[in-house]
Amino acid sequence: MALQRKLASLVSQQSALPDEIRYVAGADGAYYGTRAVSAAAVVDYDSLELMETKTVRARVAFPYVPGLLSFREGPVVVRALRKLRCKPDVSIVDGHGLAHPRRFGLACYVGLVANLPTIGVAKSRLCGREVGETLVDAEGNVTAVILRLGKKSLYVSVGHKISLNDATRIVKHCLSGRGLEPVLLAHQEAKRLIWSLKI
Numbered sequence: 645m646a647l648q649r650k651l652a653s654l655v656s657q658q659s660a661l662p663d664e665i666r667y668v669a670g671a672d673g674a675y676y677g678t679r680a681v682s683a684a685a686v687v688d689y690d691s692l693e694l695m696e697t698k699t700v701r702a703r704v705a706f707p708y709v710p711g712l713l714s715f716r717e718g719p720v721v722v723r724a725l726r727k728l729r730c731k732p733d734v735s736i737v738d739g740h741g742l743a744h745p746r747r748f749g750l751a752c753y754v755g756l757v758a759n760l761p762t763i764g765v766a767k768s769r770l771c772g773r774e775v776g777e778t779l780v781d782a783e784g785n786v787t788a789v790i791l792r793l794g795k796k797s798l799y800v801s802v803g804h805k806i807s808l809n810d811a812t813r814i815v816k817h818c819l820s821g822r823g824l825e826p827v828l829l830a831h832q833e834a835k836r837l838i839w840s841l842k843i
Contacts (some may be wrong), residue, residue: 648748655742655752660761660805662733665689668818669723669732670826671754673717674834676841680704680717684724685826686732692818692825697833700728701841711745711770714753721750722757723790734761734806734814738827741801741811743779743788745771746753755804762803763811765824766773769799798824 653802656822668689673682680702686695701719706716717739725735740749741764749766772779772787779788780800786803789812818825 645746648739648746650749651756654756657800657802658808661806661810665733667695667730667732668826669725669735670830670833671721671735672738672827672830672834673721674838675704676838677703679841680720681834681837682720682724683830683837684728685829685833686728692820694829696728696730699837700722700724700731701837713739714748714750717752717811718753718757721754725758731804734763734828735837736763736765736815737803738765740764740766741803743772743799743801745805751803761805763806763815764801764803764829765815771837783804
């Protein structure tokens with residue numbers, strides 16, 4: 645927890661995006677027993693067409709502790725992103741960024757270690773209170789934007805090297821009728837790998 649607080653000070657909320665975004669990566673992880681898998685999927689930003697996927701499997705090296713998912717899942721997610729030949733301009737991680745009790749969720753870890761503009765998108769609230777379409781912390785600072793999708797909500801927060809406005813704009817662009825396309829494709833790939841481990 646002390647390390648998370650220390651690393652949180654290194655997170656940049658200034659966008660380091662190219663003038664034109666070409667590729668967006670989605671990343672997701674899954675577990676089977678003592679094994680962890682992660683998948684990264686790159687889509688063309690304009691068309692959302694799948695360009696490439698990469699997967700990684702590894703032994704679980706960190707126990708499940710609420711609020712410390714970054715140390716359990718982060719290293720495997722970064723390995724998957726680093727295997728990509730089609731280098732993304734920005735990545736979207738299935739997890740929180742600054743919308744975290746110590747302002748250092750999975751997306752912050754991935755962004756810092758991979759040195760890549762990274763967005764956190766989570767399906768549930770970890771901390772803070774909802775004020776309209778935003779999530780605010782105890783001091784009243786906005787930590788996430790809430791996108792309402794029917795009965796579901798997505799909590800969009802800064803991971804690293806991106807502003808909350810740019811993060812929200814990119815996530816909205818990557819939404820399709822199926823969901824958040826880059827992350828959905830990564831999730832499907834991770835699920836396929838888990839099933840192959842069960843056989």
